[in-house]
Amino acid sequence: MGDDGLKAVFLAQRPMLLRLLAARLGNRDDAEDALQDMWLRIDQLAEQPIAQPAAFLFRVAANLATDRRIAAGRRGSRDAGWMETQPGAEEVPDAERTLVARSEWQVVEETIAEMPERMATALRLFRIEERPQRAIAEQLGITVSGVEKLLQRAYRKIQERLDSGGAGSAGLNRLDHERGSDRAG
Structure with a gap:
């Protein structure tokens, strides 16, 4: 079955795929986004025969839902870890905290600008565009x-x-101190 046939099966199965993704991802908006990703992936598939296109599409949908749940969990853990390293509101006045954040952001931007292009691209795609690592891998080859x-x-x-x-x-010094104790142990 060629690419056009797979697209036709996708369109026919779209309501069921949407229900599957909504159940696995927890809401319809995320499911719609995942369906859009699937459509783009189908567009990129090579002209290779697929014996059971509907089963193939449901497997792709299930894998995509799993990837998105894992990415969301990692993002939540990473963001929680970042928040734990930041001074509490009672430790730093708002004006000082704002200045520190601006200064840190400038350092981050400068560092990204100095990175090799592939590294900077992967970071931007992952952190800013929130693309899954698998999609980034495909894009970067x-x-x-x-x-x-x-x-x-x-x-x-x-x-x-x-x-x-x-x-x-x-x-950051607190984080570095905690890392140092991890290395020693």
């Missing part, structure tokens, strides 16, 4: 593991730059 390594190196570069006297580092 590398493995998901390769994307993870690029992101780890990018985060490390940013953290090192901030730690080396970049923007206000009260919360």
Whole structure:
């Protein structure tokens, strides 16, 4: 079955795919976004025969829902970890906190500008556009593991730059101290 046949099956199965995704993702808006991603993926598929196109589409939908749930969990954990490293409202006055945040953001932007193009692209796609690592890997022509390594190196570069006297580092010094105790243990 060619690409056009797969699209026809997708359109015929769309209501069921939407129900599956809504059930797995928890809401209709995320399900609609996932269906849009599926449509784009179908558009990119090679002209290869697919014996059971409906089953194939439901498997793609299930995998996409799983990827999105994992990414959302990681994003939540990462954001919670970031918030834990920040000074509490009672520790730093608002004006000072705003200045520190602006200064840190400038350091982050400068660091991203100095990164190799592929690393900066992976970071922007993941953090700003919130694209799944698998989609980034496909776009960059590398493995998901390769994307993870690029992101780890990018985060490390940013953290090192901030730690080396970049923007206000009260919360960052605490994070660095905690990391040091992890390395020793």
